[in-house]
Amino acid sequence: MERAVCVLGAGLIGGSLMRAAAKAGRDVWGTSASEATAAAGRADGFDVTVDADEALRRAADVDALAVLAVPLPVVPRVLERVDAVAPTVRLTDAVSVKVAVADAVAAHAPRARYVGGHPMAGTAESGWRAGVPDLFEAAAWVVDSDDGVDTDVWCDVAELAWACGARVVPAAADEHDLAVARISHLPHLLAAVLAATGAGPQGGVESDLPLALAASSFADGTRVAGTRPELVLAMCEGNRAALLAAVDDALGRLGAMRGALASTGGLAATVRAGYAARQRWQATREPLGHRVRRPRPGDLAGLREIGRRGEVVVGWA
Amino acid sequence: MERAVCVLGAGLIGGSLMRAAAKAGRDVWGTSASEATAAAGRADGFDVTVDADEALRRAADVDALAVLAVPLPVVPRVLERVDAVAPTVRLTDAVSVKVAVADAVAAHAPRARYVGGHPMAGTAESGWRAGVPDLFEAAAWVVDSDDGVDTDVWCDVAELAWACGARVVPAAADEHDLAVARISHLPHLLAAVLAATGAGPQGGVESDLPLALAASSFADGTRVAGTRPELVLAMCEGNRAALLAAVDDALGRLGAMRGALASTGGLAATVRAGYAARQRWQATREPLGHRVRRPRPGDLAGLREIGRRGEVVVGWA
Numbered sequence: 001m002e003r004a005v006c007v008l009g010a011g012l013i014g015g016s017l018m019r020a021a022a023k024a025g026r027d028v029w030g031t032s033a034s035e036a037t038a039a040a041g042r043a044d045g046f047d048v049t050v051d052a053d054e055a056l057r058r059a060a061d062v063d064a065l066a067v068l069a070v071p072l073p074v075v076p077r078v079l080e081r082v083d084a085v086a087p088t089v090r091l092t093d094a095v096s097v098k099v100a101v102a103d104a105v106a107a108h109a110p111r112a113r114y115v116g117g118h119p120m121a122g123t124a125e126s127g128w129r130a131g132v133p134d135l136f137e138a139a140a141w142v143v144d145s146d147d148g149v150d151t152d153v154w155c156d157v158a159e160l161a162w163a164c165g166a167r168v169v170p171a172a173a174d175e176h177d178l179a180v181a182r183i184s185h186l187p188h189l190l191a192a193v194l195a196a197t198g199a200g201p202q203g204g205v206e207s208d209l210p211l212a213l214a215a216s217s218f219a220d221g222t223r224v225a226g227t228r229p230e231l232v233l234a235m236c237e238g239n240r241a242a243l244l245a246a247v248d249d250a251l252g253r254l255g256a257m258r259g260a261l262a263s264t265g266g267l268a269a270t271v272r273a274g275y276a277a278r279q280r281w282q283a284t285r286e287p288l289g290h291r292v293r294r295p296r297p298g299d300l301a302g303l304r305e306i307g308r309r310g311e312v313v314v315g316w317a
Numbered sequence: 318m319e320r321a322v323c324v325l326g327a328g329l330i331g332g333s334l335m336r337a338a339a340k341a342g343r344d345v346w347g348t349s350a351s352e353a354t355a356a357a358g359r360a361d362g363f364d365v366t367v368d369a370d371e372a373l374r375r376a377a378d379v380d381a382l383a384v385l386a387v388p389l390p391v392v393p394r395v396l397e398r399v400d401a402v403a404p405t406v407r408l409t410d411a412v413s414v415k416v417a418v419a420d421a422v423a424a425h426a427p428r429a430r431y432v433g434g435h436p437m438a439g440t441a442e443s444g445w446r447a448g449v450p451d452l453f454e455a456a457a458w459v460v461d462s463d464d465g466v467d468t469d470v471w472c473d474v475a476e477l478a479w480a481c482g483a484r485v486v487p488a489a490a491d492e493h494d495l496a497v498a499r500i501s502h503l504p505h506l507l508a509a510v511l512a513a514t515g516a517g518p519q520g521g522v523e524s525d526l527p528l529a530l531a532a533s534s535f536a537d538g539t540r541v542a543g544t545r546p547e548l549v550l551a552m553c554e555g556n557r558a559a560l561l562a563a564v565d566d567a568l569g570r571l572g573a574m575r576g577a578l579a580s581t582g583g584l585a586a587t588v589r590a591g592y593a594a595r596q597r598w599q600a601t602r603e604p605l606g607h608r609v610r611r612p613r614p615g616d617l618a619g620l621r622e623i624g625r626r627g628e629v630v631v632g633w634a
Contacts, residue, residue, distance in 0.1 A: 120530050120532050121532070122532075122533070139532070140529060140530050140532075142530065169526070169529060169530065171526055175519070175524070175526060176526075176530075178519050178520065178527075179519065179524070179526045179527040179530050180527075180530060182514055182515050182519070182527045183515045183527045183528070183530055183531035183532075183534075183535040184530070184531075184532070184534055184535065186511065186514060186515075187511060187534040187535050187537075187538040188534060188588070189571075189574060189584070189587060189588075190507050190510075190511055190538060190571075191534075191538060191591060191595075192587050192588050192590065192591020192592070192594075193507075193567055193570045193571050193574065193587065193591065194503065194504060194507055194567065194591075195590075195591040195592075195594035195595045195598065196570055196587075196590040196591050196594045197499055197503060197563060197566050197567045197570060198499050198500045198594060198598065199593075199594035199597050199598065200566060200594075202492065202495050202496065202499075203495065203562070205625075207492070207496075207625045208597075208601060208625065208626055208627030209486070209488055209492055209493075209496045209624050209625050209627065210495075210496040210497075210499045210500045211500070211594075211597060211598045211601045211627055212457060212486060212601045212604060212624070212627035212628075212629070213437050213457050213459065213486065213493075213496050213497060213500055213501070214500035214501075214598055214601075215437050215438075215439075215456075215457075215500075215501070217500075217501055217504040217505060217508075217541045218500040218501065218504050218598070219598075220504075220537045220538070220540045220541065221504040221507060221508060221537070221538060221540075221541070222591070222594070222595050222598065223537045223538075224533075224534045224537065224538070225591040225592060225594065225595040226592065226595045226596070226599075227592075228592075229585070229588045229589050229592050232584075232588045233584055233585055233588055236584050236588070237582055237583070237584060240578065240582045243578065244575070244578055244579055245520070246514060247571070247574070247575050247578060248575070249514050249517060250510055250511070250514045250571075251568075251571060251572070251575060253510045253513055253514060254506075254507075254510050254564070254567075254568060254571065255568070257506060257510065257564070258561070258564050258565070258568060261557065261560065261561055261564060262561055265554055265557045266554070267506070267549075267550055267553050267554060268546070268550060270506060270509050270510065270513075271505070271506075271509050271546045271549045271550055271553075272546050273509065273512075273513045274508060274509020274510065274511075274512040274513050274539070274542040275509070275512075275542060275543065275544075275545075275546050276516075277509075277512035277513045277515060277516035277517075277539070277542065278508075278512045278539050278542040278543045279543070280516050280525075280528060281512065281515065281516065281528045281531055281535070281536075281539065282543075284525060284528045284529045284531075287529060307526050307529070308524045308525065308526050309525055310525030310526065310528060310529035311529075312529070
């Protein structure tokens with residue numbers, strides 16, 4: 001019998017996870033702090049309660065895998081309930097930063113058998129009603145593969161990811177945070193700056209002319225600037241150190257480009273590097289998939305190398 | 318009888334313009350420097366010749382409106398033929414920068430009755446075969462409304478834009494160039510920098526982990542980095558002064574954001590400004606349309622105000 005799943009949080013990610021796990025035949029139940037959300041979940045036929053303690057006790061009773069699917073600021077509060085009610089529960093999460101969550105687990109639920117996770121999926125929508133069972137189909141699902149993680153729970157998380165249709169990307173927590181800073185958080189900041197530059201005054205004069213002329217390149221480049229600010233801030237501010245490194249990298253490239261534009265007028269180095277990088281990204285869309293043996297502690301370094309090559313784990317050998 | 322149209326250039330824009338003008342019942346003919354392109358145009362039933370002089374003589378004979386639809390580097394060569402064969406022709410253009418074309422007209426065909434234009438439409442494709450008659454449907458079509466332009470030709474250009482299904486956005490040439498630097502050229506440069514930052518080494522170590530994790534925010538933010546570099550370079554390098562101002566504006570915003578991130582960790586100002594700007598852009602998608610009287614020279618300042626408010630001209634009062 002496959003491991004039962006207790007989902008803590010019933011927003012877009014938690015709600016989609018409940019639907020995907022149920023579709024895969026898992027025994028699944030969840031919690032929400034909001035009675036309205038819990039009722040919406042129940043109306044859709046899911047076992048969703050506002051009583052997190054009860055859900056966690058049930059997870060402890062049947063040795064289920066509990067999944068934290070709440071925003072980072074709420075994580076400590078949920079972990080305190082874990083420590084009070086189900087202190088040694090099998091635990092993972094779906095939060096978009098990994099070092100901060102690992103630190104919070106160490107501080108608030110140090111006995112939990114925790115292995116971090118991050119399914120790289122989302123839409124512009126949020127909340128239970130936005131959830132869909134195929135949200136994780138073909139998505140990358142990062143599983144924390146730092147030395148010292150509980151390899152038994154690592155297998156639980158990998159199997160949950162596969163059950164949801166995702167591919168496992170093994171990575172150290174700090175490597176994950178540096179990577180998402182570059183490809184998920186930085187895009188939000190550049191989109192915000194591009195949008196504001198388009199809307200800002202032109203040579204000191206307020207004008208809607210630029211926005212009126214803006215078409216597809218502006219629309220695409222600013223799409224994620226339309227995300228609810230609270231979501232973007234929670235995500236970016238929770239990954240401050242890694243994001244600063246990514247911003248500095250981008251600023252260095254922009255500064256070099258600005259210098260070339262002002263001196264020779266030439267932009268070829270910038271434009272060609274961007275074109276080559278975009279082509280390289282496209283080549284990662286169909287990653288090489290590996291089948292591996294159920295990992296023992298000595299296997300984690302090798303798993304991390306798979307992630308660094310842009311490859312994925314798709315099942316057991 | 319509506320004014321005949323002579324299109325100089327039969328690529329995506331010129332070819333679409335011939336199709337749209339013909340569909341609107343206009344007498345239309347065109348030229349291409351390429352015999353293959355001219356043959357493709359004729360095979361589709363259009364009057365396309367490689368003899369630009371003949372096409373221009375015919376334009377002069379019937380007082381047609383000639384439209385420059387060639388890349389900026391080719392503009393001076395075509396203007397020399399205009400000056401030699403049809404020196405006082407009614408003339409507009411469809412090039413993506415306006416000051417540089419006006420300067421070229423002043424230098425190479427100073428007697429032409431020129432009013433600049435820029436239909437804001439395009440696809441990732443290029444060439445005659447990529448052309449479609451509805452390319453300009455609901456698009457913004459900038460018409461140069463600087464003091465001193467020939468208001469009679471201004472009306473010709475506006476009527477051609479409306480015949481093609483577009484909306485007229487009156488603007489000064491320099492305001493247009495500053496605007497497109499912000500909303501069309503800057504997006505290409507930020508996309509290139511974002512792509513390169515995603516593909517670059519992490520803390521000095523080569524890794525494909527970031528690209529492998531990149532999903533929709535990175536995909537959207539880098540989409541135009543996949544445009545052929547030659548097209549991007551021709552577009553951006555032809556608008557150097559205005560682009561430099563846009564880049565400096567964006568760098569100023571990024572620098573302020575970097576400072577806030579490093580000092581307090583707060584990104585609210587950046588993220589909220591971006592969100593507000595994106596909302597404001599969405600509000601410009603259905604612009605207020607005006608019907609105006611056929612302009613006299615004293616009306617041009619008022620027309621430019623319409624453009625600055627993000628509004629459009631849709632017909633005569």
